[in-house]
Structures are given as C-alpha cells and as structure tokens.
Amino acid sequence: MSTIRLVAEAVRLAGGLAAKEIALFSGEVDRIAGVVSAWTLWGGTIVLLACVSGFLLLMSLVKGLGWLIGSEALAAVIGAAPFALAAILLTGWGLRKMDLRR
Secondary structure, three states, rough: OOHHHHHHHHHHHHHHHHHHHHHOOOOHHHHHHHOOOOOOOHHHHHHHHHHHHHHHHHHHHHHHHHHOOOOHHHHHHHHHHHHHHHHHHHHHHHHHHHOOOO
16 A cells, blocks of 8 residues: 555544544533533522522511511511621621722
C-alpha cells in the first residue's frame, strides 16, 4: 500500500471514531442533564414544602398565642417581631458591607 492510501485509511477510521465519540459524549451529557434536572426538581420540591410547612406552623403558633392572650393582632406583632428584627439587622449588615469608604 502506498503512503497516500494509508493516510486516507487513517483519516477515514479517525473520522468514524470521532463520530462514535461524539455520539457517546452526547448520550452521556443527556443522561447527566436528566439526573441533574431530577435532583433539582426534588430539591426545589423539598424547599417549597419546607417553606409552606414553616409558614403553616408559624400561622398556627400565632393563632394559638392569639387565643392565649386574647388578641390576635398583638399575637401577630409578637410573631412578626423576630422577622422584623432579622430584617433590620440584615439591612444594617448589608449597608455596612456596601460602604464604599472601606
């Protein structure tokens, strides 16, 4: 066989191998994307259910406190106070972090 034929055969075989590698890579990427999207969906569902259950628990605690002290409005203020305090503290911390003079 001549050198030109050998080079042509090597290029043909390399092209076939490259096509097979691309197909294998595409299949792996599809499989990985499916696994990642499934885990993301489950994680999002868990976070959503945790938020909803936390909100329902907070609402029931405020209703119970309102029943105990006889004022649902005062119970709502007491229930919201930790969140308002956290918002104030986080706002102050964020403003300090954004200070351009530091």
